[in-house]
Amino acid sequence: MIRVSKPVIAPAALSPGAGLVQSLIDDAAGGIRSGASNEPFAFDRGVYAHASVKAALRAAQFDKCCYCEGKIGAHSAGDVEHFRPKTRTRQGPNEVLVYPGYYWLAYQWANLFFACDQCNRVGKRDFFPLGVPANRARLPTDSLAIEEPMLVDPSADDPRAHIRFNTWIPEGQSERGRETIRIVGLDRDALNDDRRSHYKIIDVLAQLLALPELENDRAAAKALLLDFSGPTAQYSAMTNDCLAAHGISQAELQ
Ligand SMILES: [Zn+2]
Structure with a gap:
């Protein structure tokens, strides 16, 4: 993993996201998702995974997965990955699913990366472990700053401070580095x-x-x-x- 530096200005194709998120917030405020309902929110893939969004991410990441640094083009189409999962989330395998996920970040440029399907769909999936699970933001007004994510953010963090290599084997330099290797499967x-x-x-x-x-x-x-x-x-x-x-x-x- 190396640090991903994305353009400061988000692709224009993400602009409709603000309105889409507002309607999700209105739905939630209207009680549609209150009670025991775990029915997921619907998201518009045509917005967050718009060809121009994907192209901007691929360019910023040199056509490599944000986690494993494997070149994607030759072997798979790659996914637009939500660092904080949009639909639902959980601490790790066999842990309780938390609904909804970070739905208000579904179209947020800072939350989007480009990942290979092995890292995204087999490894990370909807996992987003926190140092203190009770600090998890559940609403758009909740603070993300107090969350203490256990996964290394490819852009906000310097991944090289958390993960180094001994020959071809990745080694965590911190608890977060070790957790990222484990959850994403960087040692598969x-x-x-x-x-x-x-x-x-x-x-x-x-x-x-x-x-x-x-x-x-x-x-x-x-x-x-x-x-x-x-x-x-x-x-x-x-x-x-x-x-x-x-x-x-x-x-x-x-
Ligand atoms: Zn990967």
Whole structure:
């Protein structure tokens, strides 16, 4: 995971979201969702997952998943992911479902990311664990600031402060990092395998840089490593940790 920097201005296609949320709030105030009803609110996918919204997210994330840094285009269409789940939420597997979810954030630019289907649909799903579950915001007027989310926000937080790599294996540097790895499944077997293949290349290139007799080939190795370690590259966080383990800085590759 690396930090996602989205354009400050939200795509215009999200504008109808404010009105859609107001009608959900009116429904809730009108008691439609009072009592024991767990009937979910309806959301307009045509707004939050509008082609222009998806395109803006894909561009900001260099066509990579906001969690695993896997390139998405080649293998799946990818999902517009709600960091705070819109429909319903829960602390973790086997925990009680909380209805409704963060419905008022369904069309909020800050709450939207681009994720692969494995991280989004198999891993994170509707989980949004909090340090203190009783602090969960349940209404648009409730404070998000006191929530203490246990998942690392790809944009508001610096993911590199929470998750680092030991070879191709992600390691939590904080409780939140460990929880993010666990909930999203950043250590799943298929992902570890994919990262391992990538790691072996980086590792060999880094070793080549240290061989004095390869003076003439060093520029080519550096150029490749620079490519592999930039923010547009797949698994760039792991690559940078591998380079650091070899004592190679980004500046040395320039
Ligand atoms: Zn992913």
